Amino acid sequence: xxxxxxxxxxxxxxxxxxxxxxxxxxxxxxxxxxxxxxxxxxxxxxxxxxxxxxxxxxxxxxxxxxxxxxxxxxxxxxxxxxxxxxxxxxxxxxxxxxxxxxxxxxxxxxxxxxxxxxxxxxxxxxxxxxxxxxxxxxxxxxxxxxxxxxxxxxxxxxxxxxxxxxxxxxxxxxxxxxxxxxxxxxxxxxxxxxxxxxxxxxxxxxxxxxxxxxxxxxxxxxxxxxxxxxxxxxxxxxxxxxxxxxxxxxxxxxxxxxxxxxxxxxxxxxxxxxxxxxxxxxxxxxxxxxxxxxxxxxxxx
Amino acid sequence: xxxxxxxxxxxxxxxxxxxxxxxxxxxxxxxxxxxxxxxxxxxxxxxxxxxxxxxxxxxxxxxxxxxxxxxxxxxxxxxxxxxxxxxxxxxxxxxxxxxxxxxxxxxxxxxxxxxxxxxxxxxxxxxxxxxxxxxxxxxxxxxxxxxxxxxxxxxxxxxxxxxxxxxxxxxxxxxxxxxxxxxxxxxxxxxxxxxxxxxxxxxxxxxxxxxxxxxxxxxxxxxxxxxxxxxxxxxxxxxxxxxxxxxxxxxxxxxxxxxxxxxxxxxxxxxxxxxxxxxxxxxxxxxxxxxxxxx
Numbered sequence: 001x002x003x004x005x006x007x008x009x010x011x012x013x014x015x016x017x018x019x020x021x022x023x024x025x026x027x028x029x030x031x032x033x034x035x036x037x038x039x040x041x042x043x044x045x046x047x048x049x050x051x052x053x054x055x056x057x058x059x060x061x062x063x064x065x066x067x068x069x070x071x072x073x074x075x076x077x078x079x080x081x082x083x084x085x086x087x088x089x090x091x092x093x094x095x096x097x098x099x100x101x102x103x104x105x106x107x108x109x110x111x112x113x114x115x116x117x118x119x120x121x122x123x124x125x126x127x128x129x130x131x132x133x134x135x136x137x138x139x140x141x142x143x144x145x146x147x148x149x150x151x152x153x154x155x156x157x158x159x160x161x162x163x164x165x166x167x168x169x170x171x172x173x174x175x176x177x178x179x180x181x182x183x184x185x186x187x188x189x190x191x192x193x194x195x196x197x198x199x200x201x202x203x204x205x206x207x208x209x210x211x212x213x214x215x216x217x218x219x220x221x222x223x224x225x226x227x228x229x230x231x232x233x234x235x236x237x238x239x240x241x242x243x244x245x246x247x248x249x250x251x252x253x254x255x256x257x258x259x260x261x262x263x264x265x266x267x268x269x270x271x272x273x274x275x276x277x278x279x280x281x282x283x284x285x286x287x288x289x290x291x292x293x294x295x296x297x298x299x300x301x
Numbered sequence: 302x303x304x305x306x307x308x309x310x311x312x313x314x315x316x317x318x319x320x321x322x323x324x325x326x327x328x329x330x331x332x333x334x335x336x337x338x339x340x341x342x343x344x345x346x347x348x349x350x351x352x353x354x355x356x357x358x359x360x361x362x363x364x365x366x367x368x369x370x371x372x373x374x375x376x377x378x379x380x381x382x383x384x385x386x387x388x389x390x391x392x393x394x395x396x397x398x399x400x401x402x403x404x405x406x407x408x409x410x411x412x413x414x415x416x417x418x419x420x421x422x423x424x425x426x427x428x429x430x431x432x433x434x435x436x437x438x439x440x441x442x443x444x445x446x447x448x449x450x451x452x453x454x455x456x457x458x459x460x461x462x463x464x465x466x467x468x469x470x471x472x473x474x475x476x477x478x479x480x481x482x483x484x485x486x487x488x489x490x491x492x493x494x495x496x497x498x499x500x501x502x503x504x505x506x507x508x509x510x511x512x513x514x515x516x517x518x519x520x521x522x523x524x525x526x527x528x529x530x531x532x533x534x535x536x537x538x539x540x541x542x543x544x545x546x547x548x549x550x551x552x553x554x555x556x557x558x559x560x561x562x563x564x565x566x567x568x569x570x571x572x573x574x575x576x577x578x579x580x581x582x583x584x585x586x587x588x589x590x591x592x593x594x595x596x
Contacts, residue, residue, distance in 0.1 A: 023415035034468035038445030125529030188591035276440040
């Protein structure tokens with residue numbers, strides 16, 4: 001036994017140790033075929049006019065991108081809506097979520113039930129949320145307009161049928177779900193704060209606002225960064241709610257749904273791929289930012 | 302009784318305590334009233350859907366949503382469950398979600414183990430690749446995956462969805478499990494190595510049991526993610542009979558166009574599985590949500 005062990009060890013040390021690669025073989029193979037290779041293949045498809053039927057896609061260079069950026073109105077509409085979504089997502093849920101987390105961070109009787117109410121939308125699928133809110137926004141019989149009529153608004157807006165309001169109505173439904181998520185992340189962040197910091201500030205005579213502004217908020221900065229990155233990525237992924245609530249009509253188009261419509265409804269797969277590449281390129285900025293933080297953490301370790 | 306009260310509370314504090322207490326009490330009460338009102342407003346869309354699902358559309362159309370319900374009916378649930386095939390859709394959701402969950406946890410525990418336990422040249426690059434992959438927009442994958450499933454004769458099968466969910470979620474699972482496994486002290490494995498345990502045995506009999514808490518949290522979170530997927534289902538499936546409940550609801554919406562009580566009933570039934578998981582595994586669910594962002 002001991003002899004076998006002594007022989008075994010130097011052999012393993014001298015050569016490349018293949019053991020980790022054996023463990024990685026199956027996961028990496030799957031990941032390359034279904035995730036990595038497709039990413040590059042879409043970039044290739046974006047340079048073609050593939051219609052989904054031709055065996056070999058026809059190469060057209062940068063034509064798709066040229067059309068997107070110079071001629072396509074829907075593209076600029078979608079881009080603008082994604083920006084709106086993004087701006088709302090990094091401000092409103094973040095503030096509301098932080099406020100709620102500050103309240104629930106204190107022990108209180110029944111606090112658990114209030115918390116559950118706020119994060120329960122998280123377990124609902126986006127199609128369910130889309131349907132539920134679609135009913136809230138129903139122009140005649142819905143909850144919202146029923147209420148508005150009851151308090152004397154004679155012609156309440158059509159919400160999802162209104163070109164000016166529709167995108168905001170969809171974003172509100174998305175925010176409703178996101179707040180609980182942000183709250184959970186901030187609650188976890190607050191739990192990790194060393195109470196001695198807070199006590200020290202209190203001894204120095206800091207009031208509640210000063211405590212929050214100058215002690216708690218700076219200590220939460222890493223959590224805030226992650227929440228902002230997650231919010232941005234989520235707002236670029238926005239698809240389900242638009243697809244269910246408006247299908248992109250009434251000025252609510254977003255890049256993800258626009259890509260789906262072009263590729264899978266209009267069979268302009270090359271063009272759809274180009275939209276996907278634009279979406280990917282925007283995401284890449286934030287993926288890169290997040291990754292640089294992960295890399296920094298690893299190298300410090 | 303009265304004597305006991307008198308002896309246990311000195312007269313001095315007796316007058317002071319309620320005075321301080323009432324101020325605090327009013328503050329507390331105010332907070333509770335505020336939170337209760339806020340919670341009710343917050344849940345109003347769900348409450349509205351719930352109430353609607355027990356009413357008839359005729360009655361709502363005539364009297365409006367805010368009228369007092371004339372009668373309650375269960376027929377909407379019956380219609381959603383049977384005619385709109387929500388029962389079938391729910392079954393499909395499970396057929397897709399459970400194998401995907403097992404697949405992603407098994408495969409990512411293998412990769413996480415390799416990345417957490419061994420020093421090798423490509424360790425960090427592979428890890429960063431998995432981390433970056435978790436944030437890809439799905440749109441960059443749709444067309445090639447669609448084409449690939451067609452080429453492999455997997456289009457319009459549950460297996461196609463199981464594979465893509467397994468592959469995509471592996472990135473996040475590897476990320477979480479790798480960071481968890483790095484907290485397991487190496488000495489445990491040194492002892493096992495001395496005893497002659499093979500690498501795979503150490504993985505299977507030491508690391509996996511130790512990782513179960515992290516895996517439970519991950520599984521709970523991933524269950525809701527995969528169960529609630531809509532995009533891949535509409536890309537990779539064509540037959541209505543194969544659709545999971547998310548895509549099925551979109552069909553139901555078209556079918557019962559203006560019959561909102563049936564639509565809301567269907568939506569509520571569709572939420573039950575994830576709601577049940579959430580209620581019973583809440584701790585794991587919350588842990589799961591914070592796992593990925595913790596580091």
